[in-house]
Amino acid sequence: MSAVSPIEEFDDPSFDPFLEDALVFGEHLDPYPKLAGLRREASVLQGEYRVLMGLAPDVTSPAGAMHFCVLGYDEVAQVLGDPQTFTNHAYTYNLGISFGRSISTMDAPEHPRFRRIFQKAFLPQTVAAWGDELVDPVVHELMEAFVDRGEADLVQAFTLHYPFRIIYRQLALPPQDVATFHKMAIAQTVVAVDVAHGTEASRKLGIYFKNLVADRRRNPGSDLVSALAHAEVDGEHLPEDVLISFLRQLVNAAGDTTYRATSVLLSALLRHPQQLEAIRQDRSLIPQAIEEAVRWDGPVLMQSRFASKTVTLGGVEIPQGAFIDVIAGSANRDERKFPDPDRFDIFRKPQHRHFAFAFGPHVCIGQHLARVEMTRALNALLDKLPNLRLDPDKPAPQIRGAMMRVPHSIHVKFG
Template identity: 80%
Template sequence: MGAKLNIEDFDDPSFDPFLEDALMFGDHLDPYAKIAEMRRQGSLHKGEYRTLMGLYADITKPADAQYYSVFGYDEVAQVLGDPATYGNHAYDYNIGISFGQSISTMDAPEHPRFRRIFQKAFLPQTVAAWGETLVDPVLRDLMSSFEGRGEADLVQEFTLHYPFHIIYRQLALPPEDAKIFHKLAIAQTVVSVDIEHGTEASRKLGDYFIKLVAERRANPGDDLVSSLALAEVDGEYLPENVLISFLRQLVNAAGDTTYRGTSVLLTGLLTNPEQLEAIRNDRSLIPQAIEEALRWDGPVLMQSRYARADAVLGGVNIPAGTFIDVVAGSANRDESKFPDPDAFNIFRKPQHRHFAFSFGPHVCIGQHLARVEMTRALTAILDGLPNLRLDPDKPAPQVRGTMMRVPHSIHVKFG
């Protein structure tokens, strides 16, 4: 590689974006009780999901914005599966500010044109090969710090760092930049309640990635940045603003959500030890355990859309220009589709899809990588931490959040 690039910390280096998690995403221990009550009252409710759940409104949206929140399974599927009527313009106002011209803000024909390029980097066969070259070395490094101790906090010592370290290796970032990079990446997500720090993080990551892309074009390697920097659309490099936006978003889309999903998976299994024991004895159960964790308490409870035309949804007239909060977490626990929906049950035989990775043309581009990371993490933990169990002398894990969910600690003993 070429010359050393420096990443710039916040102007106030003491700013800690992790402390704003509850402000941004809420701190409900169980939002599902209220969500279920609202779903029983009707599939649609007028209002923004954040404010319906008692959070601060999204300050990036227009002051006169009109909202509907969608709670019913069938209506959620209808919105996510009909991009011609319900577009992604809604994201221009929040993640668009942080990430820029991301594919998440685009609709057809722009969206499929650029998504095809990025999707090539995350095909199942490509991602599978990363398991040994990228994922396993990170697992070994992180677990070596606690596997001989007999106890650990699996969130603070493992899941919080695990997917981000994989991304650093994907991007071939210098290890010394990792701490600041992680702070900036997470801070981008607070823009809905803290525009100042969100935009500062976006600007500094953008400056870093612009220099990084130029350096990798001049001195390409076998990393993801080099691959995307040399990718072409219609005989030309990807537009810089689109490429930089993708790299900004990648860190959160592939890092933050996988950290949350892996933490929820471990919480579900450790609080249901008979299911953990079943997986310990039969690793073929891991894929269905992952899907159940994503359904049961998927990391992202709400997705956003925008009515591009007048529409009728669940018998309700939706005027063009309305913001639609699609409560995937409600659909994933809709009792008409999932019997006993609040139970974590890896032996469930679901007849319907979950929406943890969205649905339709904007389905998560990194879903295959997320499943590989969760599979290998659980396998490594079962192999390396015998007799794994919750620590009875410390608080049990609590999955918290209203918009995005995660336990902040999972105290365990083993050996």
């Protein structure tokens, strides 16, 4: 393949988007008691979720916009399942600034038209093949650096880098671009509180991807960029702005959220060693462990929607034009649907779906890949790190955040 100009660094190279995580997503150790209290007060409440949780308001939200929080399970299901009334227009004000004309900002008829094209790249059979070709090599590459040490911080040594390196291989990115690329990808998510850096990252990623798409159209390979650069809608190539927006968002949707979900899964299992041992003895338990982990403390607590018309939800009238903060993290712990919802239990027999990957026409395209990555990571860690356990001499992992959740370290011993 031809050389593509390296991705441009921030104008201020000292800017570190990783340090803004707490500002953007909060440092809440346990937001669930407050969510439970709000949910018992009412399934639908007026107010912006960020503000209700003590965070700075979203600066991208239009002045004077009304916000409502949807907290109850049934009401969340109703919102996510009715895309005509509760549209994704809300995302044009935040994700749209960073990602551009993303399918997350689209509604029907445009959304299903483009989603079908992108979805083909993430079909279960395609993702299963990636498991051998892309996922396993990354797992083993990362583990080689610490497998002989007897101890590690699984976040800094493994989960923080794991899904991103898989994406780099999917996109066939030049190795020299990886570090800057990771910073730019993460910086896009700070736009709700830091528009300047969020838009700078978006602009520079846009330039980079435009050049990369042009290169792969001239010199196609077996990578995802080449496949999408030659994909067609009604006999025409995908519009360039839609393709570039998808690539911008892919890095976060498939990288950042999977890093968080994998970290939460490992934290939960290590803090429940009997359940971890059960999985060690019976790997068929891994799928239900993953589903319980993302229900119990999914990496994304809130999704956004926009009221296309005046509607009554949970007994509350929501005016046309209002922003709807859909609190999936609250619905996933609604005691009316999940008995003892705050307990992490991989043997739980849930009678209701969780909303960690959303629901309805905007359900997460990459959910199959996320499950494959989490499954292969857990299998490899159990295979290669005998007697894996929390390090008793170091702080236990603390999952933090009110918007996006993750532990910043998981200190373990093994061997």
